[in-house]
Amino acid sequence: MTLQESDFAFVRDFVLSRSAIVLEQGKEYLVEARLAPVARDAGLSGIPALVEQLRRQPSGALATRVVEAMTTNETSFFRDSHPFDALKSTIIPTLLERNRADRTINIWSAACSTGQEPYTIAMTLRENFPQLDSWKVRIVATDLAEHVLDRARAGRYRQLEVNRGLPALYLTKYFTRHGLDWEVTPALKQWTEFRQLNLIGDWGVMPRFDVVFLRNVLIYFDLDTKRKILGKVRRTMSRDGWLFLGSAETTLNIDEAFRRVHADRGHAYQNAA
Numbered sequence: 001m002t003l004q005e006s007d008f009a010f011v012r013d014f015v016l017s018r019s020a021i022v023l024e025q026g027k028e029y030l031v032e033a034r035l036a037p038v039a040r041d042a043g044l045s046g047i048p049a050l051v052e053q054l055r056r057q058p059s060g061a062l063a064t065r066v067v068e069a070m071t072t073n074e075t076s077f078f079r080d081s082h083p084f085d086a087l088k089s090t091i092i093p094t095l096l097e098r099n100r101a102d103r104t105i106n107i108w109s110a111a112c113s114t115g116q117e118p119y120t121i122a123m124t125l126r127e128n129f130p131q132l133d134s135w136k137v138r139i140v141a142t143d144l145a146e147h148v149l150d151r152a153r154a155g156r157y158r159q160l161e162v163n164r165g166l167p168a169l170y171l172t173k174y175f176t177r178h179g180l181d182w183e184v185t186p187a188l189k190q191w192t193e194f195r196q197l198n199l200i201g202d203w204g205v206m207p208r209f210d211v212v213f214l215r216n217v218l219i220y221f222d223l224d225t226k227r228k229i230l231g232k233v234r235r236t237m238s239r240d241g242w243l244f245l246g247s248a249e250t251t252l253n254i255d256e257a258f259r260r261v262h263a264d265r266g267h268a269y270q271n272a273a
């Protein structure tokens with residue numbers, strides 16, 4: 001089946017307006033691969049019928065399924081390990097000093113997908129800073145897609161997923177076995193809170209974040225959207241807080257109010273103002 005140009009254009013505009021994800025010309029194969037199962041599950045004959053249905057009813061469960069199906073949820077434990085090394089070597093030691101009056105640390109994992117990123121943060125903190133037991137640690141983890149958030153909240157992972165990046169020591173210490181799956185311990189869940197948040201929508205009330213992980217999501221957006229989101233992120237951050245982006249992402253030439261700083265073997269961004 002080949003996707004009609006008008007159906008592709010409809011899906012492209014639909015997804016762009018609801019998520020900011022840009023589907024360039026040439027991504028027709030992706031739309032076909034992702035939406036054919038959505039159409040099938042909805043009892044529709046194919047993507048043309050799905051588009052027809054969305055034109056008639058542009059909101060509701062089917063619309064949500066279409067947008068969620070077009071998100072890419074690739075992630076793993078300890079992905080690009082340097083931000084976690086930086087938490088251990090410099091950032092948390094600095095915050096233990098800087099925040100000692102209110103004994104609070106707020107971290108945001110924006111676009112957290114199935115939760116490996118926020119749980120990696122929690123493990124890094126538990127493993128290296130037992131004194132945080134008496135602190136108020138909040139790891140706010142958000143994503144656009146409810147289906148990944150459900151998995152993140154459950155904290156259950158398949159063997160294949162824990163095999164990717166998770167050291168054996170952490171598996172035995174921070175997970176319990178459930179049949180073929182592994183579930184994170186309550187000690188990790190206790191610090192993490194998951195909520196649905198669209199980066200181009202209303203963020204509601206947010207705490208002031210000491211560290212923000214905004215990794216591997218800006219790549220899907222156009223320049224103007226990146227600029228708006230980075231500006232908004234900057235305003236949620238505490239003075240001298242740290243922002244981590246994915247390895248293919250930068251604030252350079254997008255938001256000059258950020259400056260790039262060394263963070264362990266990699267780099268982070270801080271508010272230069």
Ligand SMILES: C[S@@+](CC[C@H](N)C(=O)[O-])C[C@H]1O[C@@H](n2cnc3c(N)ncnc32)[C@H](O)[C@@H]1O
Pocket residue numbers: 018019020021071072073074075076079110111112113114117142143144145148197198199200214215216217220246
């Ligand atoms: C590739 S994953 C990144 C996961 C994790 N941060 C990492 O680096 O491993 C990108 C995530 O961004 C989410 N996403 C895409 N558009 C979004 C939006 N407009 N608002 C919030 N999250 C979005 C997707 O649902 C997906 O789970």
